[in-house]
Every structure is written in structure tokens, then in C-alpha cells.
Amino acid sequence: xxxxxxxxxxxxxxxxxxxxxxxxxxxxxxxxxxxxxxxxxxxxxxxxxxxxxxxxxxxxxxxxxxxxxxxxxxxxxxxxxxxxxxxxxxxxxxxxxxxxxxxxxxxxxxxxxxxxxxxxxxxxxxxxxx
Amino acid sequence: xxxxxxxxxxxxxxxxxxxxxxxxxxxxxxxxxxxxxxxxxxxxxxxxxxxxxxxxxxxxxxxxxxxxxxxxxxxxxxxxxxxxxxxxxxxxxxxxxxxxxxxxxxxxxxxxxxxxxxxxxxxxxxxxxxxxxxxxxxxxxxxxxxxxxxxxxxxxxxxxxxxxxxxxxxxxxxxxxxxxxxxxxxxxxxxxxxxxxxxxxxxxxxxxxxxxxxxxxxxxxxxxxxxxxxxxxxxxxxxxxxxxxxxxxxxxxxxxxxxxxxxxxxxxxxxxxxxxxxxxxxxxxxxxxxxxxxxxxxxxxxxxxxxxxxxxxxxxxxxxxxxxxxxxxxxxxxxxxxxxxxxxxxxxxxxxxxxxxxxxxxxxxxxxxxxxxxxxxxxxxxxxxxxxxxxxxxxxxxxxxxxxxx
Numbered sequence: 001x002x003x004x005x006x007x008x009x010x011x012x013x014x015x016x017x018x019x020x021x022x023x024x025x026x027x028x029x030x031x032x033x034x035x036x037x038x039x040x041x042x043x044x045x046x047x048x049x050x051x052x053x054x055x056x057x058x059x060x061x062x063x064x065x066x067x068x069x070x071x072x073x074x075x076x077x078x079x080x081x082x083x084x085x086x087x088x089x090x091x092x093x094x095x096x097x098x099x100x101x102x103x104x105x106x107x108x109x110x111x112x113x114x115x116x117x118x119x120x121x122x123x124x125x126x127x128x129x130x
Numbered sequence: 131x132x133x134x135x136x137x138x139x140x141x142x143x144x145x146x147x148x149x150x151x152x153x154x155x156x157x158x159x160x161x162x163x164x165x166x167x168x169x170x171x172x173x174x175x176x177x178x179x180x181x182x183x184x185x186x187x188x189x190x191x192x193x194x195x196x197x198x199x200x201x202x203x204x205x206x207x208x209x210x211x212x213x214x215x216x217x218x219x220x221x222x223x224x225x226x227x228x229x230x231x232x233x234x235x236x237x238x239x240x241x242x243x244x245x246x247x248x249x250x251x252x253x254x255x256x257x258x259x260x261x262x263x264x265x266x267x268x269x270x271x272x273x274x275x276x277x278x279x280x281x282x283x284x285x286x287x288x289x290x291x292x293x294x295x296x297x298x299x300x301x302x303x304x305x306x307x308x309x310x311x312x313x314x315x316x317x318x319x320x321x322x323x324x325x326x327x328x329x330x331x332x333x334x335x336x337x338x339x340x341x342x343x344x345x346x347x348x349x350x351x352x353x354x355x356x357x358x359x360x361x362x363x364x365x366x367x368x369x370x371x372x373x374x375x376x377x378x379x380x381x382x383x384x385x386x387x388x389x390x391x392x393x394x395x396x397x398x399x400x401x402x403x404x405x406x407x408x409x410x411x412x413x414x415x416x417x418x419x420x421x422x423x424x425x426x427x428x429x430x431x432x433x434x435x436x437x438x439x440x441x442x443x444x445x446x447x448x449x450x451x452x453x454x455x456x457x458x459x460x461x462x463x464x465x466x467x468x469x470x471x472x473x474x475x476x477x478x479x480x481x482x483x484x485x486x487x488x489x490x491x492x493x494x495x496x497x498x499x500x501x502x503x504x505x506x507x508x509x510x511x512x513x514x515x516x517x518x519x520x521x522x523x524x525x526x527x528x529x530x531x532x533x534x535x536x
Contacts, residue, residue: 004286007278036398038280043398063305063404065297066350067288070268080288082349084298084403092399094298095287102350107305120277123286 003096005120011038012121014052019122023054024113026091034089043091058129059085061109062092066102085111085126097126144419145245145386151373154241155382156529158187158253158368159494164482165332167362168263172206175364176257177214183253183366188379191215194368196222196249198240200232202258202485203270211255222249229518230433231390232256233367233486234525238388240369250374256487257364267360268293268348284397292435293357295520297349300438302404304351306453311351313456314437315342318355318479320464321434325476327466327504332359333480356437358478365487367494383497386511387420387528389413396522408524409446409515416526420511424448428508428531429496430470431489433517434477443515444472447526471496471506486516486525497531 008016015037018025027035028051033044041048062084069078081097097105098114110129115122145153160182162175176199184191197220201207208225222243226232233256240252260270271291289295303309319339325331337355345354375382391408393400417423424447434440441455449470450458463470475481475492482488493514495501501509509531516525 003288005277006282006286009279012279012283038397043395063298063302065294065301065352066347067290067294067297068347068349070266079347079350082287082289082294082298084302086399090399092397094284094289094397096289107302118286120286121283123283125287 003116003118003123003125005118006123007120016121018052018054019115019124022115024057024124025052026055026087026089027051028053034087034091036091036093055087055089055113057113058088059093059111059113059126060088061105061107061111062086063107064097064102064105083111083126093124095123095125100128144421145241145384146421148245151371152245152247153372154244154369154385155372155375156367156385156494157370157375157378157380157382158183158189158366159491160184160186160366161330161491162363162365164330164363164484165361166261168261170259170362172201172204172257172259172364173211173214175259175362176207176211176255176366179257179364179366180211180215180253180255183368186380187368189251191217193251194253195220196240196243196252198222198236198252198254199225200227200236200256202256202260204258204260206259207255207257222252228392228523228525230435230485231516231518231523231525233490234388234514234516234527235390237367237369237385237490237527238390238525241385241388244369244371251368251370253366253368255364255366256485258484259362261360261362270360292520293349293352296436296438297352299404299521300351300436303438303442306405307456309441309456311353312339312343313460314356314441315339316460316464317434317437317440318342320468321473321477322480323465324474324504325480327502328475328481331476331481332361333476352436358435359480359483361483363482363484365484365491367487367490381498381532383494384530385527386422386530387416387418387526389415389419389526391524392522394522396519404521406452407442407446407517407521409443409517409526412524412526413447413513416528420528422511422528426511427513428471428510429474429493429506429512430472431493431496431512432473432515433486433489434473434479435517437479439517439521440473442521443517447513466504474501474504474506489514489516490527493527493529497529499532
């Protein structure tokens with residue numbers, strides 16, 4: 001599984017610092033709602049007092065797609081399994097799924113977050129849990 | 131919580147409540163050559179489209195006192211178009227962008243401007259020229275996001291462009307309701323059959339369900355034939371009042387209803403993702419404004435960036451119950467000779483891809499009765515959809531045929 005290169009900017013610096021340690025950061029408001037890391041305010045109550053908190057790492061499969069490269073240059077088509085995963089804390093994340101046969105996937109399949117490096121910051125991906 | 135039934139009823143603010151002379155109508159349609167047309171900028175296409183729409187209406191550029199512009203993936207169209215067209219003393223000028231829902235929204239704002247008296251002849255234009263002779267269509271919308279921040283991370287994760295995002299939406303619908311790729315194929319096959327009757331369509335060779343199933347994967351569950359074309363060109367529409375249109379060249383097409391819905395939650399947890407779109411709210415609102423029901427709709431021109439977009443829009447508009455779009459489109463209702471006059475020009479899948487101007491332009495042609503070999507026998511009420519983002523933006527229009535203009 002190859003991920004691409006990505007650089008940090010001001011908004012993503014803390015997220016990528018944690019990714020380098022193997023942690024996926026979510027945002028949490030004072031009332032305990034979790035939001036996606038890119039959220040500028042709580043998706044449940046609109047609070048802007050958001051703390052960074054690490055996700056436990058467990059997630060469930062919401063949906064998946066298999067992206068195929070365009071054939072050509074004598075090479076076979078390459079496929080990447082892309083997923084929407086729901087972290088156990090609630091927020092959703094979009095990335096690729098490593099090492100899974102798409103024919104064996106179902107809504108709710110258990111996943112865990114992992115990290116890969118494509119020549120920049122660490123990129124969160126998913127693997128099958130267990 | 132406020133129970134909306136306790137609120138006093140608002141006076142109807144739709145076109146039917148307006149002094150008849152000021153009711154908004156479409157009086158002009160301009161379409162440049164569309165498809166693999168190279169060597170011209172979006173601004174050049176936009177300028178030509180407006181000139182064609184003005185000529186179509188039988189008026190002159192001096193009659194135009196409003197201009198709404200919109201651009202596609204390559205940009206290049208803006209309020210500067212006023213200068214290129216030599217328009218002076220405009221009463222209305224702005225650039226709009228809500229992706230594939232923009233055309234429907236432009237028509238709504240132009241209609242509001244006409245019925246309020248803000249402007250009297252408003253040109254609405256879209257143009258784009260992403261195709262290059264040396265570059266495939268897929269490369270245009272499949273470019274990875276530039277490499278930093280949240281967008282860079284999405285691209286680095288492999289989630290690149292619209293294809294995988296809509297594929298994720300379609301897969302969720304399939305898992306929830308049992309929708310199949312073959313069912314989606316019925317939409318592609320029917321629209322190709324319509325395109326064969328449309329001289330302006332880019333893809334006119336008939337296809338079969340087997341062709342659909344055998345076409346290469348783009349992003350499973352989407353085959354190539356589930357995905358729209360990419361086109362160069364421009365389309366403009368002229369909106370004016372019924373009063374003014376009476377002296378113009380074309381049969382006026384009344385704009386009877388309009389609505390938008392932008393559900394939000396893009397790249398956030400969204401229980402509705404792939405299951406319900408903004409069409410559910412916008413469709414009902416636009417029909418209510420027009421004072422008609424779904425049973426009155428003679429022709430539907432629905433945004434079809436993917437076959438799946440058509441299916442979820444049919445469900446959300448109420449043509450079939452939620453979740454039954456698959457069996458519905460496979461039941462033989464589609465295509466020339468079918469019960470449902472849907473995407474009669476071939477749509478974006480087989481006709482031409484001018485974002486929201488694709489369904490709108492075909493709706494105008496049908497409303498006027500100018501559809502030639504593909505003309506629907508009944509065309510008094512025409513439902514038009516626009517869709518943008520990943521089912522994030524929706525616009526609905528209800529247009530009238532000749533009977534509705536009386």
C-alpha cells in the first residue's frame with residue numbers, strides 16, 4: 001500500500017506530531033462530544049473550545065470503494081481499497097484500507113487505524129482488526 | 131422546538147403570487163458547440179453562449195440588463211464577462227458558485243430579480259474547457275489535492291477526486307437497500323438510447339447492459355459507463371418577464387418553482403451519506419411553490435454525474451419509495467417509449483457535461499416542444515435538478531410548457 005506525500009500546515013501541525021507517534025487525534029469539546037480532526041467547532045454543540053484527544057484506534061467500516069488506476073503502459077490495473085471508517089468515539093474518517101479483500105468486507109467490519117509514510121508526514125490508514 | 135403548524139401561513143411568494151406580467155419565463159437558450167472543442171477559453175465559450183441566447187430570444191445585447199456568471203473546474207468565467215460582451219449599465223451582475231447546483235440557483239435568482247423588478251432581461255451563463263487533446267477525461271477531475279494540510283492528507287490517503295467519493299456513497303446505498311450495479315446499468319443504457327436521438331450528444335452508439343457490466347472499473351461499484359463525460363463548451367439561458375417575452379422570438383418557458391437544499395456535513399459523520407440527498411427537501415419545496423404534485427410532472431431532467439446520482443434523486447423526489455430506486459429503474463420505465471420521460475437528451479452520461487446546464491438546457495428544449503425525434507408528447511410540467519459536491523448541494527426547478535404559460 002502506497003500513500004502519497006503530505007506536508008503539514010498550521011492547522012495540521014498537532015495532528016501530524018501525534019501521527020508520528022502512532023496516535024490519531026480527534027477534537028473533543030468540554031461536554032465530551034468528539035468531532036473530526038479538521039472540525040473548527042464541535043459538530044454536536046458548536047463549541048469552539050476544542051481539545052486534541054487521541055482516538056483509541058478502533059473503528060467500524062461505514063462504506064468502501066475500490067479505486068482502479070487507468071490501464072496502460074503494459075502494466076496491470078492497480079486497485080486501492082478506500083473506506084469511510086467510523087471511530088468508536090463517533091467521528092468518521094476517509095482513507096485507504098491495507099491488506100483486505102474487498103469481497104469479504106461488510107458494513108460494520110472491525111478496523112484499526114495504522115500509519116504509513118509516503119515521503120512527508122505520517123498518513124493514517126486502516127487495517128482489519130484482529 | 132417550534133411546531134411549524136402553529137406558525138401563521140406565509141403569503142405565497144412564488145411566481146404564481148406575482149403580477150402576471152412580471153412572472154419569470156425563459157426566453158432564450160444559447161449552446162455553443164459542445165464536447166471535444168479545443169483551443170478556446172471558458173470566457174470565449176461563455177461570451178458566445180450569451181450571444182447565442184440573445185439571438186435565440188430575438189433581442190439585442192442592449193436589452194440585457196442582468197448577468198449571472200458561473201464557471202467549472204477550470205475557472206476563467208467571471209463578472210469580467212460584462213466587458214467582453216460590451217454590456218453597459220447592468221442592474222444585476224454577480225458570479226455564483228455552488229458547483230453542480232449553480233445553474234438551478236442562477237435561474238432562481240434571475241427569476242427573483244425579474245419578478246421584483248430588479249432587472250428585466252437576465253443572462254445566466256456557464257462555461258468550461260477542461261479537455262485538452264493530449265489529456266484524458268479522468269485526469270481532469272482526478273488530480274490529487276496539492277500536498278499540504280487536511281486536503282493534502284485526503285489526497286495522500288488515496289481519496290482523489292469525485293469518483294471514489296460517489297462510489298463510497300453508492301456502496302452505502304447498495305449495502306443498505308440491496309441496490310445492484312446491474313440496476314444502475316439500466317440508467318446508463320436508457321440514457322444512451324435517448325442520446326442516439328439527440329444530434330448534440332457526444333456518445334450516440336447504443337449500449338447494452340452487458341456493455342455496461344464489461345466496461346472497466348473506475349471506482350467500484352462504478353464502471354466507466356456509470357460516469358459522466360467531460361466536455362468543453364458553454365450554455366447560457368435568458369430569463370425575462372412574461373410581459374417582455376411576449377414580443378420575443380421563442381415560446382416562453384415559465385419558471386414555476388425553485389428551491390435549494392445544502393445538507394452540509396461534508397467529510398463529517400453523516401448518517402444520510404449515500405442514502406438521502408438534498409433533493410428530498412428541495413424537490414418538495416419547488417413543487418409546492420409551483421403548485422403542482424409529482425403526478426403532474428411530464429418530463430424529468432435530473433443531474434447525472436453518475437448513474438447513482440439519478441437513482442438517489444428519483445427516490446428523494448418521490449418517484450419511488452426510499453430504497454426502491456434499483457428495482458424501479460430496472461422495471462422498464464426508462465428510455466424512449468418508457469413511462470418516465472427521464473434525461474431525454476442523454477444527460478451528462480451520454481449527452482454533454484455542462485454541470486447544471488445539461489439538465490436545464492434539455493428541459494428548455496422539451497418545454498418548447500423542440501425535441502425533434504426525442505420530444506416528449508406531454509411537456510407541460512418539467513422537473514429539473516442540479517447537484518454539486520458529493521451530494522452536498524441541490525437545486526430544483528419546475529418549468530412549465532406552453533399550457534402553463536397561459
